[in-house]
Amino acid sequence: xxxxxxxxxxxxxxxxxxxxxxxxxxxxxxxxxxxxxxxxxxxxxxxxxxxxxxxxxxxxxxxxxxxxxxxxxxxxxxxxxxxxxxxxxxxxxxxxxxxxxxxxxxxxxxxxxxxxxxxxxxxxxxxxxxxxxxxxxxxxxxxxxxxxxxxxxxxxxxxxxxxxxxxxxxxxxxxxxxxxxxxxxxxxxxxxxxxxxxxxxxxxxxxxxxxxxxxxxxxxxxxxxxxxxxxxxxxxxxxxxxxxxxxxxxxxxxxxxxxxxxxxxxxxxxxxxxxxxxxxxxxxxxxxxxxxxxxxxxxxxxxxxxxxxxxxxxxxxxxxxxxxxx
Numbered sequence: 001x002x003x004x005x006x007x008x009x010x011x012x013x014x015x016x017x018x019x020x021x022x023x024x025x026x027x028x029x030x031x032x033x034x035x036x037x038x039x040x041x042x043x044x045x046x047x048x049x050x051x052x053x054x055x056x057x058x059x060x061x062x063x064x065x066x067x068x069x070x071x072x073x074x075x076x077x078x079x080x081x082x083x084x085x086x087x088x089x090x091x092x093x094x095x096x097x098x099x100x101x102x103x104x105x106x107x108x109x110x111x112x113x114x115x116x117x118x119x120x121x122x123x124x125x126x127x128x129x130x131x132x133x134x135x136x137x138x139x140x141x142x143x144x145x146x147x148x149x150x151x152x153x154x155x156x157x158x159x160x161x162x163x164x165x166x167x168x169x170x171x172x173x174x175x176x177x178x179x180x181x182x183x184x185x186x187x188x189x190x191x192x193x194x195x196x197x198x199x200x201x202x203x204x205x206x207x208x209x210x211x212x213x214x215x216x217x218x219x220x221x222x223x224x225x226x227x228x229x230x231x232x233x234x235x236x237x238x239x240x241x242x243x244x245x246x247x248x249x250x251x252x253x254x255x256x257x258x259x260x261x262x263x264x265x266x267x268x269x270x271x272x273x274x275x276x277x278x279x280x281x282x283x284x285x286x287x288x289x290x291x292x293x294x295x296x297x298x299x300x301x302x303x304x305x306x307x308x309x310x311x312x313x314x315x316x317x318x319x320x321x322x323x324x325x326x
Contacts, residue, residue: 018064018067018068021064021196022064022068025061025064029061032054036054066081066082066085067192067195067196069081075123075177075180075181076123078177078180079119079122079123079177080119081177082119082173082174082176082177083115083116083119083174085173085302085306086115086119086169086170086173086174087111087115088302089168089169089173089302089303089306089310090110090111090115090165090166090169090170091111092289092302092303093165093168093169093289093303094107094110094162094165096284096286096289097161097165097284098158098161099158100151100153100154100158101149101151102146102149102150102151102153102158103146103149103151103158103162104149105145105146105148105149106142106145106146106149106159106162107162109141109142109145110142110162110165110166110170114134114138114166114170115170117133118130118133118134118170118171118174119174119177121133122174122177122178122181123181125181127178127321130174130175130178131318134166134167134170134171135167135171138163138166139163142159142162142163142166143155143159146158146159164280168277168307168310168311169303169310171314172309172310172311172313172314173306173309173310173313175313175314175316175317175318176195176198176309176313178317179191179194179195179198179313179316179317179320180192180194180195182194182317182320182321182326183326184253184324184326186253187253190251193251193252194252194253194320196251197245197248197251197252197259197262197263198266198309198312198313198316199309200244200248201241201242201244201245201248201263201266201267202241202266202267202270202271202308202309202312203308204240204241204244205237205238205240205241205267205270205271205308206237206270206271206274206308208236208237208240208241209229209233209234209236209237209271210228212232212233212236212237213228213229213230213233214228216232216233218230218232218233222275222279224282225275225278225279225282226275226278229275229278234271237267237271238264238267238268238271241263241267242260242261242263242264242267243260243263244263245259245260245262245263245264245266245267246259246260246263248263253324258323262316262319262320265315265316265319266312266315266316267312269311269312269315269316270308270309270311270312271308272311273307273308273310273311273312274307274308274311276311277303277307277308288304289302289303289304
């Protein structure tokens with residue numbers, strides 16, 4: 001099997017990866033359809049879980065399709081697609097946060113200046129500017145624009161909210177397509193595997209933590225933020241997902257030990273970032289970024305699906321750049 005894979009070109013290897021991913025999604029969708037045909041009750045717990053699973057499947061189909069179209073159409077289209085994802089994620093974040101008339105200029109700047117510039121820097125591979133553009137220049141510019149709007153009421157809170165939304169939704173997501181543009185010696189044409197590696201280890205960590213907390217519940221460490229998060233389940237999840245990263249080292253430019261370390265870094269950042277986003281939702285008085293499973297943007301729980309990735313992607317990206325000196 002390994003000899004067969006080595007004989008394939010990088011494009012064929014990535015294409016085979018997507019065939020496998022879409023095959024798993026197809027089997028999961030068929031299984032969900034069979035369960036829905038058997039289940040005729042609409043109000044019981046089982047039906048609710050089935051609806052949640054179907055929602056997750058739909059989101060997975062959309063995200064995998066975005067990955068595939070981005071890879072097939074080329075690097076520029078991939079960056080544009082992720083820019084679109086960032087746009088809807090930011091809109092979802094802002095819509096569920098209170099704004100005033102004085103925020104109009106800052107919002108226009110965030111959506112139609114900051115976001116396009118950030119992803120343009122990614123396309124042109126100005127990675128040093130990608131690192132500092134939002135946390136330095138934009139963070140200084142946003143309050144200046146807000147001050148010029150002549151509305152000082154709750155000034156600090158309003159600007160902090162917008163800056164936080166830009167940081168998570170734009171800065172975080174922009175580092176996902178940036179992974180596809182890194183230049184590793186002898187790894188040309190395979191960068192889609194890096195994105196696959198990042199997404200798989202982070203989602204595996206979240207899944208294992210959910211399963212462990214359900215199977216062996218322990219007292220939560222921050223019950224007003226999360227009723228299930230505890231250090232035991234978190235450590236098990238991070239350790240298991242890091243080992244999965246080591247198993248996937250053959251898909252990456254990493255050695256097995258390096259893959260475990262990079263997986264560990266991504267899992268820690270993603271899982272703790274997910275906890276932070278839960279705290280933000282509690283502050284807003286909502287259980288998810290949509291209402292009854294439907295987001296205000298029509299993107300069906302988009303921010304709930306990518307919040308861990310928003311935190312993991314920049315940490316993973318800069319760790320890779322720093323360690324390999326690229």
